[in-house]
Every structure is written in structure tokens, then in C-alpha cells.
Amino acid sequence: MNQIRVSEKGSVAMGAPLLSVQNLQVEFRTAAGVARALDGVSFDVRAGETLAVLGESGSGKSVTAQAIMALLPRAIGSIVGGSILYHGIDLAQRPIHEVRKLCATDIAMVFQDPLSSLNPVFRIGYQLAEPFRRRLGMGKKQAWAKALELLKRVGIPDAETRISDFPHQFSGGQRQRIMIAMAIALEPKLLIADEPTTALDATVQKQIMTLLADLQAETGMAMILISHDLGVVAQVAERVAIMYAGRIVESGPIRDTYDYPAHPYTRGLLDSIPNAAGMGRQLTPITGSPPNLLSLPKGCAFNPRCPSVNDLCRAQVPSLRQPEGWAASHSAACHRTGEVLAHA
């Protein structure tokens, strides 16, 4: 039996990445042609670290998560190149059922819409106990007790009675707490949260982000936080990767990236956010709209919307590189990084 059971192997060496995605390429075959949803995406996540993946709709942030978890829509989406190394195992090469097995215990995911991810006809307790029973082979009673423990841990009030309720009886924020409880049930090493708070009100959003940060501090798990909202992740993430049209256009420590954006897209995103300083004045949005992946512009995908575009940008795709004289961890995929930084 060549089953992969990483969790028993012990922990990774200090400093080595827990998950290392290298040059990942994903394609979707659609009726209108082949769309390259991810093109050369590379990033590392170290144990205990939070990486924020930011981007607008269609930038490939969710596809990245789906590729890691082997959740790409089977008929049309597939990994066509690159590797996803987890503990030395290349998830991109393994058959789907093996990856799923690994994901059950080591990598967990929280989705945007908790109501459609919970089964409406089973009690919450049953659904929470499922991973314990299926993966760890616990008995009914023991698993139920574990489920109750989880429910308390994610802050559902009156957990003893609520555990027998059905998903529709909970509020949106509580449902997301339940999803998080299910995700952390088997103490994963890596939690991927795909827009975990997008459907929630601001006050609830803050509670959920705090819960995720607290759980991370307790368990020491790594987290990939996928979002379109630059503000939501700023409080909890250490590093950030900005995606545009299937590529990472800038990555680095979140403070460096927000304070000194080296890619015009990052700068544009930051300038687009309404804030108190610019009240009543016009915002400075990015012109145009995100590109169609089926017909990407030549050269840098951002060039039709870029304020500092030149001929090189229209001819050659820029690779991710470090701006001169910058910290090793901050890099941007822009031919004109020098000019963009000079604007600051």
C-alpha cells in the first residue's frame, strides 16, 4: 500500500517551507478556448505563518486553493505544469484520491459560503463528528463529545443545546464558525480560508478574523488567507501575494508591500480604496477592467490599464524580481518597478 501519511512523520525542519508551490500552471478548457487560469505561480508557506493571497475576481486566487486541494472541476480544469510540494510530496503529481486523503488530515479549507457547504438535513453535531468517526475511527459517543468541544472552542454560545440544531437555525457568522470548527477538527498543519468573511457583516467579519488568528496562535498551523479585500487581511497576515490574471504580480511582507507598493496594480488597488483622508474628493481608480483570460494582452497582462506602460511592457511578460536594494522577500513582476517606486 503506498498510502501517504505525512502527519505521522513528524514536523518539518525549522525554516523549511511547509508548502511550496513552484511554477504552477492550471488550464481550463472551455467551449471558447483554453484559458490559462494560473501561469507560473510560485510561493512558500512556512509553518505557523499567514500568507494572504489577494486579487480581484478572475485573478486565480481561488483556483490556486482548488489546485492545492485537488478540487479543480474535473472535466475542464487541470494542472498542466509545476509542482505543489508538501512535505516533499508533489501533490500535483499524485492521483486525486490520495491528495484528498492527505487533505483530510493535514490541509483543511474554509469556504466563502457556509450554508452551501453544510448539509441541510444533518444536525451540526453529526457533521462535526464525521471527521472523527471517518478518519480516526472514533465511536459515536466519543466523536459527539469531541464535536461539542470544537463547538465551544469556536465560540458558539450554549453549545450543549445548539449541537443538535440544523444548519439553517444558525446565523451566517455562526455557520462560518461551524465551518471553521470542522476545518480544524483534525488539527491540520495548513488551513486555507477562501474569502471566509466576504458574505458577513463587518462586525461579524472582525470576530471571525479574530477567531482564525486565535486558533492559529493556539495550534501553530499555517494559514493561506484568500481575499479580495486588502483591509481584512492586513491585521492578521504577515506576507501577501497579489495576483492578477493568473500570475503573482507582487509578493512580500505585508507592511512593505502596502507602504511601498512596487507594482502599479498594487498601487492602483490601494488608491482605489475609499478612505477618510480623501473624503468627498475623487478616488483614483484603475482604468479599464480586468482582462479576459481567453484573450490576454501581449506582454504584461496589466499593460492596457497601467499608467506607466512602455513598449517593453507590451512585448515581454515581466518575471517576478526584487526591486534594486530591497529586502530579499519583497518582489514584483514589473518592468517599470523603479519608476513606480519613485512615485511614492
Next chain:
Amino acid sequence: MRDAGPVLEPLLSVSNLKVAYPIRSSVLRRVVAEKIAVRDVTFTVAPGETVGLVGESGSGKSTVARSVIGLIKPDGGTIEFDGHDITRYSPRQLKAVRRQMQMVFQDPFASLNPRLTVRDLVAEAWRVHPDVVPKGDWTAAARDLMARVGLNPDYSDRYAHQFSGGQRQRIGIARALALRPKLIICDEAVSALDVSVQAQVLNLLQDLQHELGLAYLFISHDLSVIEHLCDRVLVLHHGAVVEEGAVRDIFDHPQHDYTRSLLSAVPVVRPWAVPERAELLV
């Protein structure tokens, strides 16, 4: 209870609005109880002014908007528009009023008929109100409106699905402008848009206001958008107004606990630059 705003007659004045949804018994559909969605809401919107309604989901923001435009019959209170009490207007009477009052919805795709071209979508309102634009001028007028909201007029023969989310919202705005209204109600009009596109649409709304002297009733759960766009703001909580005032006052000196908790939950883009947020950083 108004601040020293413009001394104009209010365009819209809502007083003591109450809306309740009936809760019916399962078999006989008899009304057994009612759920009060909005209670005792009072506010005015002056010509050319932007008033924001904020609150969490279920706070009654959309109910207020829908009763102002006549989609819901209020159970109490009065709604005056342009000097007329429209609370008890019949559908026929409302038709004339709605010309002055238009709405832009959250999901631009769901609110656009997929079988109509942009030109027909914009001209649809003129079919209902034939005296606004003579039929022969529909195409030209629709192209004008498209240009005004930042759409390429050459695309007037395309269908809604051929446009991106931001462009569809521009179509929705063009439709709202077609009858030259005085008031536009924006119900979460920019909430579904990406940040960069959202900024474009917010700018467009501001430009149109300056050009055409429009008043907006702007509904959003996003406080930073409200802060950016609005002159005055009402904070709704469980169907009641807990705080009302000039946007600067509310955001700088919130009086009510609920407003404070709402404001403290707004994500800050650079928390390390705000002293009281920096200490919470992990």
C-alpha cells in the same frame, strides 16, 4: 432634528415610517403575528444631497428603500416626495412619481433583461413614459446616455452578458438616468464590484451628481463607501435609527454604542499606521 444643511425644501421626506411583515400560520395562512422590519424611521433628502443608510444585514435598510419607491406598502408613517404625499398612492399615480425616482440594484446582471440589447434596456423606460423622448430619437438618446456613464456607444447592440460586472452596473445607472430623475436610490449598488471597478463607479456617481444635481439615497453595509460619498448618514439597527447626522460627525464622534462597534469593525488597510489598531497586530 436636522443640522444646518441646505435651506432647500426637502425632495424626499420620510416620517415615522413603519413596515411590518406578517407571519402567517402554516395551514390557513392567517396572520398570527408580525415582524416589524422598520419602526419610526424619519429622515429627509434635500435636492442634490447624498444621504447614506448603513446597518448590518436585517437592519431594515433595503426595506426603507423599497417602501420609498413604492415596492412595499408601509404600515405607518408618511412618505412625501417633491411636495406630494405618496404613501397611499395607487400604482397608476405612482407611475408618474417613479419618473423622478429611480433605483440602482446590487446585482446588475439579475436586474437586466438578458434578451434586450443595451439600447433597448436603456430605452425601456421611454416605452413606459413615451413623452420623455420621441421614439425616433431613442437610439441617439441611448447612445448619449451610454457615453455619459462611460460605456462605448458603439456597443449599443450588445447584450448584458457581453459586459463585465462594472460595465453592467454602468448600464443599470444609464437606465436609472433615462427618465432624468431627481432622486436615485442605490441599494448596495457597488457592493458586488471589485475594488478597482468600485472606485470607477463611485467616481461616476459623484460626477453625475455634480452635472445633473441628483440626490442619492445610498444604501450600503460598507462604511468606507458611505464615508466617502455621503453628506449625511443614518445608522439603522433592528429597524430603528440609532444615530443620524453629518457624515464627519458620525464617523469622528459616534454617540451610540452600536455605531461605535460598527466603526471599530471597519477593516483598516494599514493597521500599523493607526495607533489603536497597531497594538492588536499579531
